[in-house]
Amino acid sequence: MVAAVLSLRWRTTVNSLRRDWWRILVVVAGAIWSLSLVPSLIWAEQVLWAQLVDLRADAMIVGGSVLMLGWTAVPLLVTGLDDTLDPSRFASLGLPLRRIMPGLGIAAFLTVPALFTLLAMLLLALSWRDDAAALAVGLVGAALTVAVMVLSGRVAVAWASRMLAGRRSRAAAAVTSIAGIAIVAVAGRALLSKGLEAVLEEDVPTLITALGTTPIAAGLAAPEFASGGDWLPVVWRLGLTAAWCLLLALVWRDSVARVLVTPPARSAGVTRRDDRVLAHADVAAAIRRRLEAAAEGPFGALARGLARALPSPIVRAVRSRALRYWSSDPRYLAAAAGALVGPVLLFGILLPALGTPGWVAFVMPATVATSIGWGRHNDVAYDSTALWLDVVSGRIGREVMRGRVEAMLVWAAPVVVATSLAAVQVAGRWDLAVALSAASLGVLGTTIGVSAVLSVLMPYRAPQPGANPFGAEVGSVGAGLAAQVVSSLASVVTAPLVMVPFVLAFVVHPAWAWVATVTGLSLAVLGVALGVRLSGRLYDARSGRLLGAVV
Amino acid sequence: MEPALVLTGLQKSFGATVAVAGIDLEIPQGSFYGMVGPNGAGKTTTLSMATGLLTPDHGIVHVHGIDLWERPDEAKPLLGVLPDGLHTFDRLTGAELISYAGLLRGLTPDEARRRRDDLLAALDLESAGRTLVTDYSAGMKKKVALACALVHAPRVLVLDEPFEAVDPVSAGAIRRILLMFVEDGGTVIMSSHVMALVERLCDRVAIVGSGRVLAEGTLDEVRAGRDLEDRFVELVGDVEDQRDLSWLRRS
Structure with missing residues (x-):
């Protein structure tokens, strides 16, 4: 044997x-x-x-x-x-x-x-x-x-x-990460308060x-x-x-x-009485009706504009589905935890231990944003089980990509803002809080955009739902390597560029903070919008090849 | 009358393996069309290319006269698709999956809700509507996928092995739905290994082997006065080496 x-x-x-x-x-x-x-x-x-x-x-x-x-x-x-x-x-x-x-x-x-x-x-x-x-x-x-x-x-x-x-997967993952972060924080604090030399001695x-x-x-x-x-x-x-x-x-x-x-892929008998997909669609329909009613009123132009900006029902349907996997699929939970562990280890333990100055903390939110955004460079393959239904339903690539990205932003944007606030607290520069949050959101938006495009352009096989989230499909290592190299190069190039105005605010003149805020937020919106638009177009053009690449 | 689905010169190779060597088929409106063939004949590949799931190397697909690969936004709404061998997103409940398919197809939430409830009842999935699809049996997954294919009231149904792993009671329900669909002018194309089922349901048949159409026409034309199964084996060829597995015998 x-x-x-x-x-x-x-x-x-x-x-x-x-x-x-x-x-x-x-x-x-x-x-x-x-x-x-x-x-x-x-x-x-x-x-x-x-x-x-x-x-x-x-x-x-x-x-x-x-x-x-x-x-x-x-x-x-x-x-x-x-x-x-x-x-x-x-x-x-x-x-x-x-x-x-x-x-x-x-x-x-x-x-x-x-x-x-x-x-x-x-x-x-x-x-x-x-x-x-x-x-x-x-x-x-x-x-x-x-x-x-x-x-x-x-x-x-x-x-x-x-x-x-397991059934308690979410709770367990959350408790472990909180415990890990707490340990890291305590250790980092101990190191910082004593000073490196005292610790060494x-x-x-x-x-x-x-x-x-x-x-x-x-x-x-x-x-x-x-x-x-x-x-x-x-x-x-x-x-x-x-x-x-x-x-x-x-x-x-x-x-x-x-x-x-133990057979894999058990939902442990979860049942749901309500239809979340439809519930979300109902809310959207109600908002749309209200806006349309208001279109005749005094703020008609605003209401019409808002109604146009509302995501279509298809986007909402995809988003509610994507939110389901972010909350219950071990592969996504592992990916989200993995995106946070690296930066937290780096900035919580390693850098304080080396006695780096406080401003290094400013790099943390951008790193977290990059690692979250980069982590989705193979999203289409991870979502392979939904692919055929999306493809046969028509030319809806843009809606599908937008729904996916929105579901991710639901948790990623607050995490990035929270990290930014933690960083300004460590550095003692609350005057830069808004600028840092905006710049980090800009990094998040641009890396998500890059990842969205690459996930359609260079997908490689990912573990199936229910499979070991730490495993790989046999035969994926090579294709995965190429996609990983390209996506990390793209992220590494874009992220620092987005941070330039913020660096100027810190180094040259505080007035740059306003520039950083504006460019950060606009790049965030632009990165997501362009990423969704381009990846959606590619998705439609490559729809007949995607399934073969990921299943 | 314009045919419901026309496949012209479809070809597909995967590396050195030729899956579909050139298939031409014309499926008339209102027909219940059966596609039969041995394992590896290229049925699933052909149906994938006919539904927009797989880009053909060569060839054209027309759905009610519309080129599927040139104008997918007009052609895809006409098609209802049940693929075989592809996982379905299984972390939604059965009810949620059907509403999801309906919303993707552009139904309003109210319409999606009405059709979802109708489909759950018609396919005897009501009690399972609240369970996640991941906990479904193979037959139940087939049924919920069929509901997703039907929810937008397509004009052509392309079903890959729709009766596989489905119990006789559910198969009866699916049969009734499909026959009603055809009676009202819809078109069904299904692939199957089960000759008896094809003989019972379909009015036209194509026998496919090694990526080509070996015989095509009305059921009686293809049968040529014999059993469909005999005709099938004759066209496709029987297992060549009929070796006696003597070690399987007990005594």
């Missing part, structure tokens, strides 16, 4: 390379990059070897902890790497768990990142070579720690998808020692004690890491067991 699972993995890799030849370039580039790191690893090993024992251990602990964080967080943030061996794909085969688990386990370790991490950690552990016993402990500890990393990644993905798929050594007693880095702390001939700490540290490995393996096994017998 192990051989069958491994050959399956090999076969899918080869087939996907055969289908899209240019993926070989990606693989080769990745290999070259990894190999190019080997000399620097050897150099690092030399440097570590020349250090004192305690410093060497501390460096290993810090490096290992960062890697551990990466192994746990990256699979959650960067989705769509490869889900050939997503356990749910084996559900229909009716295989017993104990036959499939060894194959999955070995396959999890036979990935390029896992092998490379193992190689790197073993190489660095060679820096204990002065003492044979310490070297042995170092190698065993490093190997165990890599096992913990790989298994942590598996468990993180399994738990996150289980959490998002007092807290960091304590933290390193503490990390060395947890499964995160106990295996890396062990050789220091071995070289001092102190064997009790060595034994319990290695034992702790091994036990943690076993525990993670059991937890992973448990989630695989669950996946094998």
